[in-house]
Amino acid sequence: MTSLEASFERCRQLNKRSGTTYYWSTELLPRVKRPYVHALYGFCRYADDIVDDLGPVPIEERTAALRDFGDRFLVDLAAGRSDDLVCRAVVHTARAFDLAPEPFQRFLRSMEMDLTVDRYETFDDLLAYMDGSAAVIGELMVPILEPVSCEAIDRARDLGIGFQLTNFLRDVAEDLQRGRVYLPQEDVRKFDAAEAFEQRRCTPEFRDLLAFEIVRTRAYYLSGDIGVGLLRGRAQRCVMAARSLYGGILDQIEAADHDVWSARVRVPGWRKIATGLGVVRP
Numbered sequence: 140m141t142s143l144e145a146s147f148e149r150c151r152q153l154n155k156r157s158g159t160t161y162y163w164s165t166e167l168l169p170r171v172k173r174p175y176v177h178a179l180y181g182f183c184r185y186a187d188d189i190v191d192d193l194g195p196v197p198i199e200e201r202t203a204a205l206r207d208f209g210d211r212f213l214v215d216l217a218a219g220r221s222d223d224l225v226c227r228a229v230v231h232t233a234r235a236f237d238l239a240p241e242p243f244q245r246f247l248r249s250m251e252m253d254l255t256v257d258r259y260e261t262f263d264d265l266l267a268y269m270d271g272s273a274a275v276i277g278e279l280m281v282p283i284l285e286p287v288s289c290e291a292i293d294r295a296r297d298l299g300i301g302f303q304l305t306n307f308l309r310d311v312a313e314d315l316q317r318g319r320v321y322l323p324q325e326d327v328r329k330f331d332a333a334e335a336f337e338q339r340r341c342t343p344e345f346r347d348l349l350a351f352e353i354v355r356t357r358a359y360y361l362s363g364d365i366g367v368g369l370l371r372g373r374a375q376r377c378v379m380a381a382r383s384l385y386g387g388i389l390d391q392i393e394a395a396d397h398d399v400w401s402a403r404v405r406v407p408g409w410r411k412i413a414t415g416l417g418v419v420r421p
Contacts, residue, residue, distance in 0.1 A: 141221075146228035149228070150182070151177040151181070153225070156184075167380055178229045179279055179280065179283075201254055205247070211226070216230050246276075261324075262355075265323055274296035274300055287370075291366045291370070294363050298367075300359045305386075308349060308388075322352060330344050330351065332344040
Protein backbone atom coordinates (compact mmCIF):
# COMPACT_ATOMS: atom_id res chain seq x y z
CA MET A 140 0.00 0.00 0.00
CA THR A 141 1.25 3.46 -0.90
CA SER A 142 2.02 5.64 2.10
CA LEU A 143 0.56 9.13 2.24
CA GLU A 144 4.04 10.61 2.70
CA ALA A 145 5.30 8.85 -0.43
CA SER A 146 2.31 10.11 -2.39
CA PHE A 147 2.86 13.72 -1.35
CA GLU A 148 6.55 13.39 -2.20
CA ARG A 149 5.76 12.06 -5.67
CA CYS A 150 3.43 15.00 -6.29
CA ARG A 151 6.14 17.39 -5.11
CA GLN A 152 8.58 15.85 -7.58
CA LEU A 153 6.10 16.17 -10.44
CA ASN A 154 5.53 19.82 -9.56
CA LYS A 155 9.24 20.59 -9.37
CA ARG A 156 10.05 18.78 -12.61
CA SER A 157 7.34 20.33 -14.74
CA GLY A 158 6.40 23.64 -13.19
CA THR A 159 9.37 25.46 -11.68
CA THR A 160 7.52 28.79 -11.46
CA TYR A 161 4.73 27.21 -9.44
CA TYR A 162 7.19 25.16 -7.43
CA TRP A 163 9.37 28.04 -6.24
CA SER A 164 6.32 30.18 -5.56
CA THR A 165 4.92 27.39 -3.40
CA GLU A 166 8.05 27.59 -1.28
CA LEU A 167 6.68 30.87 0.08
CA LEU A 168 3.68 29.10 1.66
CA PRO A 169 3.70 27.87 5.25
CA ARG A 170 5.26 24.40 5.28
CA VAL A 171 1.96 22.83 6.34
CA LYS A 172 0.23 24.12 3.17
CA ARG A 173 2.84 23.14 0.60
CA PRO A 174 2.01 19.42 0.29
CA TYR A 175 -1.61 20.17 -0.58
CA VAL A 176 -0.60 22.53 -3.38
CA HIS A 177 1.92 19.99 -4.66
CA ALA A 178 -0.84 17.37 -4.66
CA LEU A 179 -3.08 19.46 -6.93
CA TYR A 180 -0.30 20.24 -9.36
CA GLY A 181 0.96 16.67 -9.23
CA PHE A 182 -2.50 15.49 -10.27
CA CYS A 183 -2.55 17.95 -13.17
CA ARG A 184 0.93 17.04 -14.34
CA TYR A 185 0.21 13.31 -14.16
CA ALA A 186 -2.88 13.69 -16.36
CA ASP A 187 -1.01 15.99 -18.74
CA ASP A 188 1.76 13.42 -19.10
CA ILE A 189 -0.81 10.86 -20.27
CA VAL A 190 -1.90 13.30 -22.97
CA ASP A 191 1.53 14.46 -24.16
CA ASP A 192 4.32 12.17 -22.97
CA LEU A 193 3.39 8.61 -23.86
CA GLY A 194 5.56 8.57 -26.97
CA PRO A 195 4.14 7.28 -30.28
CA VAL A 196 0.98 5.91 -28.70
CA PRO A 197 -2.23 6.17 -30.79
CA ILE A 198 -4.79 8.73 -29.68
CA GLU A 199 -7.30 5.99 -28.93
CA GLU A 200 -4.93 4.44 -26.39
CA ARG A 201 -4.13 7.82 -24.82
CA THR A 202 -7.84 8.54 -24.51
CA ALA A 203 -8.44 5.16 -22.90
CA ALA A 204 -5.54 5.68 -20.48
CA LEU A 205 -6.76 9.16 -19.50
CA ARG A 206 -10.32 7.95 -18.98
CA ASP A 207 -9.12 4.99 -16.94
CA PHE A 208 -7.05 7.30 -14.74
CA GLY A 209 -9.96 9.72 -14.34
CA ASP A 210 -12.48 6.97 -13.57
CA ARG A 211 -10.21 5.40 -10.96
CA PHE A 212 -9.54 8.76 -9.37
CA LEU A 213 -13.24 9.65 -9.11
CA VAL A 214 -14.02 6.27 -7.58
CA ASP A 215 -11.22 6.77 -5.07
CA LEU A 216 -12.41 10.32 -4.36
CA ALA A 217 -15.90 9.05 -3.58
CA ALA A 218 -14.44 6.35 -1.36
CA GLY A 219 -12.14 8.81 0.42
CA ARG A 220 -9.01 6.73 -0.11
CA SER A 221 -6.63 5.64 -2.87
CA ASP A 222 -3.68 3.28 -3.24
CA ASP A 223 -2.42 5.09 -6.36
CA LEU A 224 0.96 6.77 -5.84
CA VAL A 225 -0.30 10.15 -7.05
CA CYS A 226 -4.00 10.01 -6.26
CA ARG A 227 -3.69 9.14 -2.59
CA ALA A 228 -2.36 12.62 -1.75
CA VAL A 229 -4.93 14.27 -4.02
CA VAL A 230 -7.84 12.43 -2.41
CA HIS A 231 -6.50 13.32 1.04
CA THR A 232 -6.27 16.98 -0.02
CA ALA A 233 -9.78 16.98 -1.47
CA ARG A 234 -11.18 15.53 1.75
CA ALA A 235 -9.19 17.92 3.94
CA PHE A 236 -10.53 21.01 2.13
CA ASP A 237 -13.93 19.68 1.02
CA LEU A 238 -13.11 19.91 -2.70
CA ALA A 239 -15.99 18.72 -4.86
CA PRO A 240 -15.55 16.15 -7.66
CA GLU A 241 -16.95 18.51 -10.32
CA PRO A 242 -13.85 20.72 -10.78
CA PHE A 243 -11.71 17.61 -11.23
CA GLN A 244 -14.17 16.33 -13.82
CA ARG A 245 -13.97 19.60 -15.74
CA PHE A 246 -10.18 19.41 -15.67
CA LEU A 247 -10.19 15.86 -17.04
CA ARG A 248 -12.65 16.86 -19.76
CA SER A 249 -10.31 19.61 -20.96
CA MET A 250 -7.37 17.23 -20.91
CA GLU A 251 -9.33 14.91 -23.19
CA MET A 252 -10.01 17.85 -25.53
CA ASP A 253 -6.25 18.09 -26.06
CA LEU A 254 -6.40 14.65 -27.66
CA THR A 255 -9.00 15.61 -30.27
CA VAL A 256 -9.04 19.43 -30.65
CA ASP A 257 -6.04 21.15 -32.23
CA ARG A 258 -7.51 24.57 -33.09
CA TYR A 259 -9.93 27.01 -31.45
CA GLU A 260 -11.92 29.24 -33.76
CA THR A 261 -12.83 32.00 -31.32
CA PHE A 262 -11.59 33.22 -27.96
CA ASP A 263 -14.87 32.05 -26.43
CA ASP A 264 -14.09 28.56 -27.71
CA LEU A 265 -10.68 28.78 -26.08
CA LEU A 266 -12.26 29.99 -22.83
CA ALA A 267 -14.44 26.87 -22.77
CA TYR A 268 -11.25 24.78 -22.84
CA MET A 269 -9.46 26.95 -20.27
CA ASP A 270 -12.39 26.68 -17.87
CA GLY A 271 -11.22 23.14 -17.17
CA SER A 272 -7.52 23.44 -17.90
CA ALA A 273 -6.72 26.68 -16.03
CA ALA A 274 -9.60 28.46 -14.29
CA VAL A 275 -10.50 25.34 -12.36
CA ILE A 276 -7.01 25.21 -10.84
CA GLY A 277 -7.62 28.61 -9.29
CA GLU A 278 -10.93 27.37 -7.90
CA LEU A 279 -9.27 24.37 -6.28
CA MET A 280 -6.49 26.47 -4.81
CA VAL A 281 -8.78 28.96 -3.06
CA PRO A 282 -9.88 26.74 -0.13
CA ILE A 283 -6.25 25.84 0.57
CA LEU A 284 -5.13 29.48 0.59
CA GLU A 285 -8.06 30.59 2.79
CA PRO A 286 -8.87 34.10 1.45
CA VAL A 287 -10.86 36.68 3.40
CA SER A 288 -13.71 36.75 0.85
CA CYS A 289 -15.46 34.33 -1.50
CA GLU A 290 -14.92 36.92 -4.25
CA ALA A 291 -11.46 35.38 -4.51
CA ILE A 292 -12.86 32.43 -6.47
CA ASP A 293 -13.69 34.43 -9.61
CA ARG A 294 -10.42 36.34 -9.33
CA ALA A 295 -8.48 33.09 -8.95
CA ARG A 296 -10.15 31.78 -12.10
CA ASP A 297 -9.00 34.88 -13.99
CA LEU A 298 -5.47 34.55 -12.68
CA GLY A 299 -5.38 30.93 -13.80
CA ILE A 300 -6.51 31.98 -17.26
CA GLY A 301 -3.82 34.65 -17.34
CA PHE A 302 -1.18 32.07 -16.45
CA GLN A 303 -2.32 29.72 -19.20
CA LEU A 304 -2.59 32.41 -21.84
CA THR A 305 1.00 33.30 -20.99
CA ASN A 306 1.99 29.68 -21.52
CA PHE A 307 0.24 29.65 -24.89
CA LEU A 308 2.13 32.75 -26.04
CA ARG A 309 5.48 31.44 -24.83
CA ASP A 310 4.94 27.93 -26.20
CA VAL A 311 3.63 28.67 -29.70
CA ALA A 312 6.48 26.73 -31.35
CA GLU A 313 6.34 23.80 -28.94
CA ASP A 314 2.55 23.49 -29.24
CA LEU A 315 2.72 23.61 -33.03
CA GLN A 316 5.28 20.80 -32.89
CA ARG A 317 2.51 18.78 -31.22
CA GLY A 318 0.06 19.83 -33.90
CA ARG A 319 -1.81 22.37 -31.76
CA VAL A 320 -2.45 26.09 -32.06
CA TYR A 321 -4.04 27.71 -29.02
CA LEU A 322 -4.17 31.25 -30.37
CA PRO A 323 -7.73 31.79 -31.67
CA GLN A 324 -7.99 31.35 -35.42
CA GLU A 325 -10.14 34.45 -35.77
CA ASP A 326 -7.24 36.46 -34.30
CA VAL A 327 -4.72 34.80 -36.62
CA ARG A 328 -6.86 35.83 -39.59
CA LYS A 329 -7.49 39.32 -38.20
CA PHE A 330 -3.74 40.02 -38.17
CA ASP A 331 -3.06 38.03 -41.35
CA ALA A 332 -0.52 35.96 -39.41
CA ALA A 333 -1.14 32.47 -40.86
CA GLU A 334 2.13 32.61 -42.82
CA ALA A 335 4.09 32.87 -39.57
CA PHE A 336 2.71 29.51 -38.44
CA GLU A 337 3.35 27.93 -41.83
CA GLN A 338 6.96 29.14 -41.93
CA ARG A 339 7.58 29.12 -38.17
CA ARG A 340 9.06 32.59 -38.14
CA CYS A 341 8.36 35.94 -36.55
CA THR A 342 6.73 38.11 -39.20
CA PRO A 343 5.51 41.69 -38.58
CA GLU A 344 1.96 40.35 -38.63
CA PHE A 345 2.83 37.76 -35.99
CA ARG A 346 4.34 40.47 -33.78
CA ASP A 347 1.10 42.41 -34.00
CA LEU A 348 -0.86 39.27 -33.13
CA LEU A 349 1.21 38.56 -30.04
CA ALA A 350 1.07 42.19 -28.94
CA PHE A 351 -2.74 41.98 -29.11
CA GLU A 352 -2.82 38.74 -27.13
CA ILE A 353 -0.46 40.15 -24.48
CA VAL A 354 -2.84 43.07 -23.87
CA ARG A 355 -5.68 40.60 -23.44
CA THR A 356 -3.63 38.45 -21.07
CA ARG A 357 -2.65 41.38 -18.88
CA ALA A 358 -6.33 42.24 -18.43
CA TYR A 359 -6.80 38.85 -16.78
CA TYR A 360 -3.81 39.51 -14.54
CA LEU A 361 -5.31 42.84 -13.45
CA SER A 362 -8.52 41.07 -12.47
CA GLY A 363 -6.53 38.37 -10.68
CA ASP A 364 -4.58 41.01 -8.77
CA ILE A 365 -7.78 41.95 -6.93
CA GLY A 366 -7.99 38.39 -5.68
CA VAL A 367 -4.37 38.46 -4.52
CA GLY A 368 -5.36 41.34 -2.26
CA LEU A 369 -7.93 39.08 -0.63
CA LEU A 370 -5.25 36.68 0.58
CA ARG A 371 -3.27 36.99 3.77
CA GLY A 372 0.33 36.64 4.84
CA ARG A 373 2.40 33.99 3.14
CA ALA A 374 -0.47 32.83 0.92
CA GLN A 375 -0.53 36.30 -0.59
CA ARG A 376 3.26 36.27 -1.06
CA CYS A 377 3.05 32.89 -2.78
CA VAL A 378 0.49 34.00 -5.36
CA MET A 379 2.22 37.37 -5.81
CA ALA A 380 5.41 35.49 -6.64
CA ALA A 381 3.74 33.32 -9.27
CA ARG A 382 2.00 36.40 -10.65
CA SER A 383 5.29 38.30 -10.85
CA LEU A 384 7.20 35.46 -12.48
CA TYR A 385 4.50 34.76 -15.05
CA GLY A 386 4.11 38.45 -15.78
CA GLY A 387 7.87 38.42 -16.33
CA ILE A 388 7.40 35.93 -19.16
CA LEU A 389 5.26 38.48 -21.00
CA ASP A 390 8.00 41.05 -20.42
CA GLN A 391 10.57 38.64 -21.86
CA ILE A 392 8.42 38.03 -24.94
CA GLU A 393 8.28 41.77 -25.54
CA ALA A 394 12.02 42.09 -24.93
CA ALA A 395 12.56 39.45 -27.64
CA ASP A 396 10.42 41.57 -30.01
CA HIS A 397 7.74 38.86 -29.83
CA ASP A 398 9.99 36.22 -31.41
CA VAL A 399 8.92 33.02 -29.68
CA TRP A 400 10.06 30.89 -32.61
CA SER A 401 13.83 31.20 -32.30
CA ALA A 402 14.08 30.23 -28.62
CA ARG A 403 11.84 29.58 -25.64
CA VAL A 404 11.73 32.76 -23.58
CA ARG A 405 12.37 32.26 -19.88
CA VAL A 406 12.51 34.12 -16.63
CA PRO A 407 16.06 33.47 -15.36
CA GLY A 408 16.32 30.50 -13.00
CA TRP A 409 18.15 32.53 -10.37
CA ARG A 410 15.17 34.86 -10.15
CA LYS A 411 12.76 31.95 -9.63
CA ILE A 412 14.89 30.58 -6.82
CA ALA A 413 15.48 34.00 -5.27
CA THR A 414 11.76 34.75 -5.36
CA GLY A 415 10.96 31.39 -3.80
CA LEU A 416 13.46 32.06 -1.03
CA GLY A 417 12.17 35.58 -0.50
CA VAL A 418 15.49 37.16 -1.51
CA VAL A 419 13.85 39.01 -4.40
CA ARG A 420 10.51 40.61 -3.73
CA PRO A 421 7.71 39.33 -6.03
